[in-house]
Amino acid sequence: MDKILELKGVHHSYLMSSGQRIRALQNIDLSLVPDEILVLLGPSGSGKSTCLRILAGLIQPTQGNVLLHGRPLDTTNPEVSIVFQNNALLPWLSVSANIALGVRSLGLSEADVAERIKKVIDLVGLEGFEEAYPRELSGGMKQRVGLARALAMERSVLCLDEAFSALDVLTAEGLRRELLKLWLSKKTKLQSIILVTHNVQEAVSLGSRILVLATNPGTFKLSIKNDLPYPRDEKSAAFKAVVDDIHDVLTETIIPDTPEWTPPTLIHSTIESIPAVQVNEAISLLELIAEQGGRVKGFDLASRLSCDYLHVLLMAKATELFDLVDTPRNDILLTDLGRRFIKGDINERKKMLNAQMRTLRIAQLFKDKIESANEKKLLWKDALPWMQELLPNEKNEEVLDTLIQWGRYSEIFGYNDDTGEIYLDQWI
Amino acid sequence: MFSTRDIFKARKVTRADIFVIVVLATIILAVVTTAQRWTHHYQQEVTINLGVNALLGYSALSFIRGIVAYLISFSLALLFGWLAARSSFWEQIILPFLDIGQSVPVLGFLPGLVLGLISIFPTYNIGLEIACILLIVTSQIWNIAFAFYASLKNIPQEFYEVAKISRLSYFSRFLKIDLPFSATPLAWNSLVSIAGGWFFLTVCESFQLNGQSFRIPGLGSYMSEALNQGNQQAIWMGIAAMMVLIILLDFIVWRPIISWSQKFRVDDQPINDMDVPFVSLLYRQSQIAEYFSSLMRDLKSKLRRYEKPEEEKAPVETTTQTLPLNTEKKFKLNSLLLHTRKTLLLALGFVLAFWTFGKLYRLVEPLTWSEWGLIGYSCFLTFCRIFAALILSTIWALPVGILIGLSPKLTRIFQPIIQIIASFPSPMIFPLVFLLFYKMNIHLGISSVFILVVGSQWYILFNVLAGSSQISQQHKDSFHLMKLNWKDHWKRLYLPSVFPYLVTGWITAAGGAWNASIVAEYLEYGGKTYTCNGIGSVITLATGTGNFPLLSAALMVMVGVVVLLNRSVWKFLFHYAETRFKVEV
Structure with a gap:
């Protein structure tokens, strides 16, 4: 034809x-x-x-x-x-x-x-x-x-x-x-x-x-x-x-089930950014999964939230990075950590996120970058080109802002809007 | 997380700014050198009749002058705004012009311009007429052009895609999309421009230099004649005539036009203009100061929304292999053209800069150090006066504005009155203020501060009022529920809420004050001249005595100082206020 x-x-x-x-x-x-x-x-x-x-x-x-x-x-x-x-x-x-x-x-x-x-x-x-x-x-x-x-x-x-x-x-x-x-x-x-x-x-x-x-x-x-x-x-x-x-x-595109095998020592060497989702919406997602008995089909969740399936996937991916959920096939299920997270009060939640965030490669690299900065205060505008080098294919502002947002919530990084400085909060 | 970045961006002086400064210097040079040639004795003395019937005629003449100037401004503004919005090449040139153009005190150019044009048309009043209209145009054009530009930039991309898919011609795109989309901002800005025009009109129509009076029949010259003769009745009649003209225009022209323009509003767009019309406009107008960063933000959001490339036309990366031949050629040709254009422009700029500054240098060479000192000192004095005027205006206008704005009832009463007062040209009242202080034996050096207050206080009042009328009921309720006392209300809610608006008021008022200083520091009454030291009187005196080196030096210094203040202090304050205190709706 x-x-x-x-x-x-x-x-x-x-x-x-x-x-x-x-x-x-x-x-x-x-x-x-x-x-x-x-x-x-x-x-x-x-x-x-x-x-x-x-x-x-x-x-x-x-x-x-x-x-x-x-x-x-x-x-x-x-x-x-x-x-x-x-x-x-x-x-x-x-x-x-x-x-x-x-x-x-x-x-x-x-x-x-x-x-x-x-x-x-x-x-x-x-x-x-x-x-x-x-x-x-x-x-x-x-x-x-x-x-x-x-x-x-x-x-x-x-x-x-x-x-x-x-x-x-x-x-x-x-x-x-x-x-x-x-x-x-x-x-x-x-x-x-x-x-x-x-x-x-x-x-x-x-x-x-x-x-x-x-x-x-x-x-x-x-x-x-x-x-x-x-x-x-x-x-x-x-x-x-x-x-x-x-x-x-x-x-499979967004959350691959079987990533290429990586030796355990290098398990966190691949740099993955946190998907651009809000901390609070991700937590609401976790709560909704818990209400549904801890295991939900991603698609059902999307229709329940009347939001875009792909956005649900992004949220699932973000929480999976923190080991709060697991995503076998189309399902999203809470991990043990995820269950404890839901039961915890806000301070316990922050503590858990804080601990998980420290294991993220991107957070570790960001910490090193902040520590190498003058007075351990990294300017937002200086972090931008660094982020771009690290993840050349992603929108660096979005990645950086998301990282800062999650970091602020887990009290691992701080950000001063007046001076534009990013600093380490509770990473000692 | 964008605050600090924006401030940094805003303080950067761009290459285009330098280009604009060079052009400004050229204009100063052109004006002064043409004026220098004027050697004749001016003989077109117009006699002004102080009768009531004559006053009607004068009002009509002034009105026509204002309209002609406005029509010229409007057409040119559409052209500039359209060019800037549609071509990134012109955008780079036009935007800095709009920014600097609106902050330069054009009234400083008046004496030179008048002399220059009279030397071209020595035997007719046409030189004066042209000078008058030119000055009004330079006062009106900026905000219309910027409003049109900003509105074009805000038209959603899809509308142009529809136009392209439907194969509309540029002209029908202009008629069917560009103009209707901008109807409301164009109407409001026309109102503001005409109002600004009266200010210049009343000053330009009558001018006394070195004992000689230059005038063309009109309301402004009527007023000056009345003052010269000390005819109190005529003074009040002149003011009344101006007032009637403004009120008539408001009711017969502006209200219908503005309500008609509402037809062209875009659905979901809130009609803020109707709530706080004139005032919110003033506010937005001075947001021109922010265009660089807002432009960037705009682009950014557009990119996110439409995944649209920022530089479609620029030749991108190396793509030689897979590109079809004709496209490749086009790219090369385009880039070559762009390149040549840029190089040519740069070369032209350099030649212009060298020539201008060379000429200017030779012109100001005879000035002694003490004369330069005098210019600097005068500039400083005027600056202090403006500063004092702003403080005095703020002291009363800030609390009053807040109180009026807090009550919707009072706001509704004051809105239409404000619109009219804001349109009234303050130079017409200057002499009355001067007289008042003169009778108390107070020197013009002090009383000129109060003359400046007359012109500038309204801007502060209007803006503060607009700010406080927009404090949300929720904020007020929560303060009430927390049982905070009045001190806390003012300190934690009212003052921070109106701060961005106050800054806008200051910027607008200061801009007007530099212009007004030309008139406020040099007054004629009853055949006598009263002056005080200041850059305004230096400029006026230099022209009167034909001291052209002094004139061009004073003009340059004043323009430089004003542009510098705008680019640094005001811009910084504006960004600070916008990022720290702006309540997001």
């Missing part, structure tokens, strides 16, 4: 304000064929939105080729329209004027423009709201306008950039179903859809092909062909099986 869009060996990196160059995408090969819904699934920061913008020709990749029908693309992609997460509607234009925005630049007659607007308004079910302003509409209705605006351009590829993520569960569900119906009905010029999301359910219910991205830097981890017939029943065993498979892949 001929390919509509292709990425060949695409790399992309960008500069952080700290001067650090972050690799967002590495060696991406991707193709989009007609009549498919391609899903880019991954945690935030995996570069999936960047990937979408490269496909749309909104940004040029640092390296590699973007091909449209086999020819290199060097402008904004004339075949692509986008629906954005926050809908990007102009608040001072009415619904029909918002939809008309792009149609007018196509050089059609006024009558044709009106005709087209009428058609898409009919398609997405916005009749009666033509003259309404976006602020009068609910989130779901706004997103319909965003969709109508994209469809009105009559382009062959529709990109959905987390288009359902800002909506409540029911609304998102309804809109997904309608979009699917619209696509299957072939009433439009639409050939293929690219969906960017971090929601596994959504990916499985829509995607005919799912590409799973991993972070640091963004690479493709896995490509899943999803042949389940539309419309898909989320309760069916087959659906659940695909979801479970993807959960396994994601979990």
Whole structure:
């Protein structure tokens, strides 16, 4: 089948304000064929939105080729329209004027423009709201306008950039179903859809092909062909099986079950940063696991907390670093230390975290760095480049701030915001 | 954890700042050397009629002058703001201009500029008219340009992506996205700019130099004539006319425009402007001082949110193998162009700098050390006066502002009044204050402090009021529940809460005071001239006697001192207040 869009060996990196160059995408090969819904699934920061913008020709990749029908693309992609997460509607234009925005630049007659607007308004079910302003509409209705605006351009590829993520569960569900119906009905010029999301359910219910991205830097981890017939029943065993498979892949990506064997003497020599999660939310997670009897499926936890599965994984990873939980397969279970931690009062908790933190390689190195500083006080801005050298592929500010936050909680490091100095607190 | 870093960043003097200083020096040179050529006797004396009917005509003339200047400012500001927001090349040049431009006391340039333009148009009043409008423009343009720039920078990336995907032209992007997004800040800043314009208008319209009077018919010259004749009734009529003009503008023009501009607000954006309109605007306006760090923070959050590259166009890393040929070429060409542009600019800058400073050096060479000493001493005196004026204003305006702001009822009553008082040009009241002290036999050296207070106190009052009206009810409740006494309320809640606003008030007031010193230290009344030692009177006297070396030296020193103070003391205080005392909402 001929390919509509292709990425060949695409790399992309960008500069952080700290001067650090972050690799967002590495060696991406991707193709989009007609009549498919391609899903880019991954945690935030995996570069999936960047990937979408490269496909749309909104940004040029640092390296590699973007091909449209086999020819290199060097402008904004004339075949692509986008629906954005926050809908990007102009608040001072009415619904029909918002939809008309792009149609007018196509050089059609006024009558044709009106005709087209009428058609898409009919398609997405916005009749009666033509003259309404976006602020009068609910989130779901706004997103319909965003969709109508994209469809009105009559382009062959529709990109959905987390288009359902800002909506409540029911609304998102309804809109997904309608979009699917619209696509299957072939009433439009639409050939293929690219969906960017971090929601596994959504990916499985829509995607005919799912590409799973991993972070640091963004690479493709896995490509899943999803042949389940539309419309898909989320309760069916087959659906659940695909979801479970993807959960396994994601979990394995973020918290590998079987890391490469390291000799016991070097067990802490690999430097791992603390994932960017708040201390308090991690503790809430532990408490929730304890309430559930000490062992929970990560996915259940995510739906219970109504938060992103990937974020739950990050929290699990952070607490696992401190030996508070164990993560066999998709499960998260409290360790003995974890149980004692939950039972302890705040001071005992701090003591335990303090003891655990001392065993972390990154904390030890940080301690040495602080001790080597003038008067054993390390300036935040001096710690930044050091951190960058240590973990060149990670966002150094985020890593440093998280380390300081956990260090402050366990009273191992102190930080003075006025002077910007980091010092050792109870590491004696 | 960003506080200290920001302060460090803010105190750095950039290359662009140096460029701006060179340009400023060039402007001083140009103004002074053109003025030097003026040898004729000025004969376009305009007689001012103090009658009521004539006053109507004068008001209309002043009004037209103000509007023309505003229209010029507005168009130029849109151009500069747009360029700075859309091109990183222009951003580097324009932003320092906005920052320094708004803090330079432009009134110091008035005498030189007037003489310079009269030497070009010796037989018509057009020189004076142009000088007048030019000065008003230089007082109005900065905040509009910065507001437009800041608003463009805040437009979410997706809107431009929509525009690009929809293939909108630059012009329709400007009309459909840029302008509507900025409508509210543009409306408010226009109001502020016009108000600032009256200040300069009233000073520029009538000017006495070395016994000769330069004037163009208008409200300002009406006032000065009234003062010259000591005609009390006319003085009050002039003030009343100005007041009526401002109130009419407020009701007929600004209120409708501002409520209309609300149509263009973005959904979720809270409408703070309506709560504390004029005041919160003043506050934001001086936040220009913070643009470097806020820009960085902005970029940072954008990067996090959209994973967007900061430098899309810059040639990145070595990618020769896999890049398609045309892209590679484009990169090279781009970088070459960028490079040449930069080199050319740098070379131009150097030539300009050498030429300017060479010329300036030759111009100020005849000055003796004692004259330099006099300039320094005068600058110091004026500085002390401004300092004293700020302290005096703070003593009454801080508690009063806090008390008014704490009561929503009082705030509602004072809001519209404030908007109008803030628009009233203080130079029109200066002579009255002078007279008051003159009758008490107090020397202008002392009374000019009070003249400065007249102009600067409002800024402090408004800002403090805005600050205290935004102290949260929760904070007040918790203090109440803890049964803290009034001392603790003031010491631990009110004063720290309003501190960032107070600093803003100081910055705005000090900026206005440097300008006002030109007028406050040199007054004419009843055919007599009253002066006191200070940089303002040095500048005015140097022009009057045609002492051009002294004039350019005094201008340079004053501009230098003001820019230096802004870059160091004020900027530091501002950051300190913002990071330590700003209550996050």
